[in-house]
Each structure stands twice: as structure tokens, then as C-alpha cells.
Amino acid sequence: MNESMKAMMVSTSKGIVIKIRNFEMPDIRRVMEIEEESFLDGDAGLYLELYEEWPEGFLVAEKDNEILGFIVLVLTPEGEGRVFALAVDSGYRGRGIGRALLKTAFNVLRKRKIGYVHLEVRVSNQIARRLYRSVGFMETGFIPFYYKNGEGAIVMRKVL
């Protein structure tokens, strides 16, 4: 069954209109540019592997045909959703794109009848922690030395 969503036009909470659609292979170069400037720990091979495992979980946000952000979801063996990565081009942050990607991702999970979503976030990443709290995530745990640089992660979980 092909569960891919059609491209959706979304007006963000800050009033800009973006298109949210499924990731496609040629998008990887632009996605990695945003990921690298965002200091996430992933690499292109891993992103493509996750895409192949569950293509519907990889969404991009674009405006005027340029990708400005992306979100990668995975399904855990326990049947929960997990936000593997979320990032927005540094020149377009604070305009509601991250929040719009998250909300669209929640709907993708709900369609699959997934009841919970969780994620890990750097202790120091106050902006992301605030965004996640504002869309209903609760801080439920702490994993020391989670990131390559030794920083710990806060675990956050949300009922969908």
C-alpha cells in the first residue's frame, strides 16, 4: 500500500506559506547541507537507510522550490514513533517551519494508529526543548553521554 501523503500547502503559525511533501532521493544533498549546519550527528548513508525503511516518515518543507527544513521519523520495534531528526535552514528559523513539520509528522503517525512519539534532545538545546514542550512533549528521562561530544540527552514523549 502506498501511504505517501500528497504535497500539502501549510500556513505556519508565523504566517508564511510552505509546502510539506515526502522526501525524494535528489533532496539528499540539500537535506545534508541543513543537517551539517545544524550540527546533527547523522550522515547521508544513515538518512537514506531510514528513508528506505519507511519513506512516509521523511518529510521536507520547501518554499519556492527550495528545501528549508526536514523531519525524519522512525518506527520503533515497540510500535512507537520516534523523531530521529528535525532541522530548519538557519536563515529561516523562528518562522514556524519546525512546528509545522512536527504537526504534519504527528498526523503521519496518527494515520498509522501510532499512540506515542518520543525523541532525544541535547540538554543544552533550549530552543528545541521549548518547541517540543509547546507541542505537548513531556520530559520523561535523561541519557548521559548520549551524543558524540559526551553531552547528555533529555528524552521527551508525547501522546498522539
Ligand SMILES: CC(C)(COP(=O)(O)OP(=O)(O)OC[C@H]1O[C@@H](n2cnc3c(N)ncnc32)[C@H](O)[C@@H]1OP(=O)(O)O)[C@@H](O)C(=O)NCCC(=O)NCCS
Ligand atoms: C529546533 C528547530 C528545528 C526549530 O525550528 P524553527 O522553524 O526555528 O521553529 P519554529 O519557528 O516553528 O518555532 C517554534 C518554537 O520554537 C521556539 N523557538 C524558535 N526559535 C527560537 C528562538 N530563537 N529562541 C527561543 N525559542 C525559539 C519557540 O518556542 C517557538 O515557538 P513560538 O514561535 O510560538 O515562540 C531549529 O531551531 C533548528 O533547526 N535547530 C537546529 C537543529 C536542532 O536543534 N534540531 C532539533 C534536534 S532534537
